Amino acid sequence: MRSPIPDYLAEALLSVEADQSGQTADYIPELASADPDRLAVAMCTHDGRLYSQGDCDQAFSIQSISKPFVYALALADRGFDEVLEKVSVEPSGDAFNEISFEPGTGRPLNPMINAGAIAAHTLAGPRDATPTERTSRIIHGLSAFAGRQLTVDNGVYESEITTAYRNRALANMLRANEIIGGEPLEAVVGYTRQCSLLVTVEDLAMMAATLANRGVNPVTGAPVVPAPVVRQVLSVMATCGMYDGAGDWMTRVGIPAKSGVAGGLIGALPGQAGIATFSPRLDQHGNSVRGVDLFRRFTSDMGMHLMEVPPSGPSVVRGRRLLGAGKHAIQVVSLQGSIRFAGAERVLRELEDEPLTQKTVAISLVRVTTVGDVARRMLLEAVRRLTLDGHDVYLVDPDRVLPDPDPGEDGRVTVVASRDDIIERLKRSAT
Amino acid sequence: MRSPIPDYLAEALLSVEADQSGQTADYIPELASADPDRLAVAMCTHDGRLYSQGDCDQAFSIQSISKPFVYALALADRGFDEVLEKVSVEPSGDAFNEISFEPGTGRPLNPMINAGAIAAHTLAGPRDATPTERTSRIIHGLSAFAGRQLTVDNGVYESEITTAYRNRALANMLRANEIIGGEPLEAVVGYTRQCSLLVTVEDLAMMAATLANRGVNPVTGAPVVPAPVVRQVLSVMATCGMYDGAGDWMTRVGIPAKSGVAGGLIGALPGQAGIATFSPRLDQHGNSVRGVDLFRRFTSDMGMHLMEVPPSGPSVVRGRRLLGAGKHAIQVVSLQGSIRFAGAERVLRELEDEPLTQKTVAISLVRVTTVGDVARRMLLEAVRRLTLDGHDVYLVDPDRVLPDPDPGEDGRVTVVASRDDIIERLKRSAT
């Protein structure tokens, strides 16, 4: 069978292809001369399957899409405290109201605006890194996100650096506000290199998928940044990622995203996939016109809005039954599905509302696919309490979906592969 | 077994109890004279189980926590277009930079600031409702969210209305900007009534749980607002819900939330639960000091941050096996767990990568707990393509987790309760 996903993506491209509205960025010749009709999309699942359609081999400069990734590297390299002291996480509001620096502290408002991105650039790598080492750390880091070695487009770099007056202004303000040290021009040089890295939509989809996969590149398996960093980066993308209209994006699309002035746009769906589009014509906010349209379509077609409440499934408590009879009967509670907080709460609730009546009890995880960390702690607490209530507790967990099954002080549990094992053991112990 | 959840909540209260920082709101005597030491928490699961601890019977005025619910009613009553034309959804930024109205349109920036909330108030109910009918519609609507009849605290109402100069100013500006019609003072009267509704943390937890449950009150079962409205409301709460520091809240807590000046604070976890706290002392932003602390603790203890990427579970494709042998063998693909977009993609991928080789094939959903809407469409498309590839396709779905199994034009599928049914049928058709 041929997968319908490539067909879906191709059809999505077709639906926006005719839209020629918007303008390519024109502040440097390299961007102005880009072929405005290029159009591509790529999706990479959290476990590394890549789909792409359109001009997916076309390389373009990453520009502002580098910002969330470099922010991630800074958080990973310097820790949250040091980075938050230098760059805040507040939306900067619509253009009509734009302020770059927080009154009082002089911090850039967030790492998705240029001032914050330049500051984040200087926070990647160790504290004593030279500007060159810092830029090198960033290129390596972004390459790890993409799963292949990325390179700088020198033509773009040279063009941008000669007219980078606004970024030079920001870097000097950062220096005046004591947010960055050293010579401001060096920060601009490094930042401009970072923005000139060449990528394709496939690279971007892979980078976004690395965020969606808790910071681990789903193809190379390389751990690029730790999970708490990913949570922070996705949060900031959700509130500050699109140049303008953070609220409009959040309500209509609801996917943490970031756009670049060369026409790229990425979105990261936690636990599911990374998506990237490429189309150089930009709207008045500087976001790719057809890219924004594609994401709106994906949200609506694929139900990927963060605030989409999933439909309730059947109870995680599949049922109870007695194995055997009389005093030695084993009371089995069978669970099913993915168990997160709400599921575990349901288990606890049922154990309280309808107390187990046999001395020997078993919780069967045979039909359980995953147990979240919080749910794991809650289930083990239930085991501990059942022990304290005088029960002998078994956990039927053939696939070991509940790791490290230690119910803590006063709790006791025996993990077995099947219900038969319990009977076997009981028989053995009876003799 | 006694559930550990009440213990957890009691312990959480204990951990913040000693903190006496902050001040009760003092602009009206009713709020200033509130007992500042009151402390309560309640949690209501998406399926209606209510846990609470502390002063959970203490009634207090709902104040700004009414805003997201009235916004929901307005969206439900008038539709998205009419409401968005009058109230935008953009964050208003930090206090140092506060602007209430969008230049150009004169719309309030979002429905969580007073200007936007007053506008949303006037949009609840039918277009031709009198002010009294409108307020009545709102009281009924909020009561439906709470699952019991709420009443106005007349003392609070009287106090607030006599000093509501700032809200009168906002209502007059809304009238000048042609966002609201009629006499502005009437809008303020109704809005002040709305804010004076008495609630307990249990009411608030139930109201939040109604949002978490796609707009259906989990106890009464009443459909209060439709699912797309909930998505919109949660999105706006996520970006604009806390008085200040939207970015700080999003990164550190990551739960759509809303606070009120009487000390209430709610959070809604899509698909999981509603949480509410009550503690009257406020920080400089007007948010409950101990309430904010409790939510930070919940996020960290319960992994409830929206951007928390869940750990990957085992593949939804549990395995393949052949039933029977030779030409008439049935090739069965067994799925498991909750299937959303990423899971369905995985199924499609495997069907493409390792094509089915038998004419008769079966997809077994026996171990599947839920199938999301997008996943359902993807699986049915797979069925259609398998049909086109020449297969006879069976769906083993004893619990009917995949509703309305119509694979569309050219697709054909037979739903059965077990693998045995297939054999049965094949035998029959062979004869």
Next chain:
Amino acid sequence: MRSPIPDYLAEALLSVEADQSGQTADYIPELASADPDRLAVAMCTHDGRLYSQGDCDQAFSIQSISKPFVYALALADRGFDEVLEKVSVEPSGDAFNEISFEPGTGRPLNPMINAGAIAAHTLAGPRDATPTERTSRIIHGLSAFAGRQLTVDNGVYESEITTAYRNRALANMLRANEIIGGEPLEAVVGYTRQCSLLVTVEDLAMMAATLANRGVNPVTGAPVVPAPVVRQVLSVMATCGMYDGAGDWMTRVGIPAKSGVAGGLIGALPGQAGIATFSPRLDQHGNSVRGVDLFRRFTSDMGMHLMEVPPSGPSVVRGRRLLGAGKHAIQVVSLQGSIRFAGAERVLRELEDEPLTQKTVAISLVRVTTVGDVARRMLLEAVRRLTLDGHDVYLVDPDRVLPDPDPGEDGRVTVVASRDDIIERLKRSAT
């Protein structure tokens, strides 16, 4: 001889008559329906001569031109301290950056914006005045400025009050900020009456001339407000008087001014004249298009820019001569012209640089027209010092241009009407 001034004014009107750009204010029918072609100018000298041309009998509502006069009444009635505590004097900046209230204090930024004008309205009259008494005090006060009883246009008043939502918003904000007391709507009612007063350009020119004449109506002679109040009002008009572009007005026109939305525009030339124009079509800032043009022309034709440095005249020291000869000769220093600070300094300088050599000395003011207050004190100090140096000092001041000629402790001076009087006296004393 017929004065050329009416011709000049008529010619000025002719030069702008053809300009039909701009729009009449349209927020109430009364203003929208004004004949847009009306055009008038009036000038009233500081001593009461009135010139006018065009539609000078056409009455229109005074609107914002009432603001500086009511601010003057408030300062006169309540004193500087009380008024400054409630209304600041800072420019509010261009429209793109408009803020009405000072952070921290909540004061309106200046009395020329609506918020400040409403506050000033409530500060006119005694502290315990009822709203009606207050409005009455203002109508009487503005009538005193104009030199005739002004009346409210009830049609304009009724129209404006029914749609005065923005002013109601401002009044409520003032009440919330504790800048005004009482019911905000009453302040708006009074303020709207104030703005609905009917005036002609001749009235306005007279009102401006009263400011130009130190607060005394040049025709009736009535002292309307004291001189320090006038200084304050003119300063505020200079920096905040025109709706936008205070800097543009100050550099290009350089006359303290105020415009009204009905098409009026006034300017006050300290010590010289009041000017008023009327032409209903407004530019984008809300200032009368042809009115602004006329004032630019007046500045350039009449050299009335405040920062115009007048050409130096001849020295105030006209010369020295000896009356008589030998020991009894009288040394006479003759002064001339208007003497202000710089002139008096010149006298002191010459007396120091070329010391008087005779015992008997005279300072002749025969050709002096005015002596400013500071100059008066400086000249008397010179007299005192000459006495201390051993001189017998005479002041020849037939017209008594130097009032109250007391040189203070240790000084002595004899005032005479002519040089002959000195000789006479000396002769008498010699005998």
Next chain:
Amino acid sequence: MRSPIPDYLAEALLSVEADQSGQTADYIPELASADPDRLAVAMCTHDGRLYSQGDCDQAFSIQSISKPFVYALALADRGFDEVLEKVSVEPSGDAFNEISFEPGTGRPLNPMINAGAIAAHTLAGPRDATPTERTSRIIHGLSAFAGRQLTVDNGVYESEITTAYRNRALANMLRANEIIGGEPLEAVVGYTRQCSLLVTVEDLAMMAATLANRGVNPVTGAPVVPAPVVRQVLSVMATCGMYDGAGDWMTRVGIPAKSGVAGGLIGALPGQAGIATFSPRLDQHGNSVRGVDLFRRFTSDMGMHLMEVPPSGPSVVRGRRLLGAGKHAIQVVSLQGSIRFAGAERVLRELEDEPLTQKTVAISLVRVTTVGDVARRMLLEAVRRLTLDGHDVYLVDPDRVLPDPDPGEDGRVTVVASRDDIIERLKRSAT
């Protein structure tokens, strides 16, 4: 006689000497280490007399006080159009609301804020000047204002340039906004040199006096900038000169002024004097604490407020008399004092109200000290109209206070030195 002015200035210094509030600027060591107790004042009259007291030989860096003078040079060198296209003239408002660049154009709001001053720096000298030539032109120009060669303090320059990050930021923003060309750093280098020029209060008083004297240095007689430039510069100083609180300064002091961070402060009184003070401790706005106090005292003691309306003098029309009798009598109108617009109007008025009755008429300017340009034109128009009315007109003007007495087409006038000359002439013509 010893002039009391030095005593007055010494006494003024004494009155503020004890005030030790405020802080010296501390952003570079050179300023932080200045002796905070230094105190000096100087006043230079419009005709070049210099008075000074206190530490008047103490040199300090001119800093922002260079701004109005360099703006003047730019206007003189490039013309109003080119300079206004690059730098606006609007107040930038209080610090709480500070915006440096005009939305839309990107122009700095005025030449008194750093952004505008850097832009003005680049506009001094010819368009094709090198940065070095430009700086040299500025040093020469400021020296011409001061009447002696000024030099750069290299210690201050070196300190400032190494930490001039904020100015580098502004220069880069100006470059990005296309307000300046070339390398932004060069503009900062030149601007920093300009600010590092060493001056004393005597230099500053002389520079201010050059403005007060229509752009001509009152001691050297050198014309530094033309009069229209002075008018523009004084207007901008009046509205934007003090770092904050333009309105407060205008109402309370009312003198066009500029302060510098090294402790200098200047004021220019059009037509009268330039004043400068020096005291390094600054208030929160960056203005010299004791300097501001001294200026408030000067305004109040010397009546120098721009909006101070001078008291009316006697009429410029001193009287009428008949010389001779009968048909051949000469009707003489005697004028007196300084005649500006209002005085000339008075003459015209009287000639209209009480028409001259003799054929031969004379206007005597014997007691007139100055005739302003507008007044001159008005008097000549009167002469022309009298001619047209059939009069033979004489002008008695022994001191030629009315230059170029050409009454234009159809007018005729005979200028004589005395009334006797008229009789003489009449006699002659009669024969």
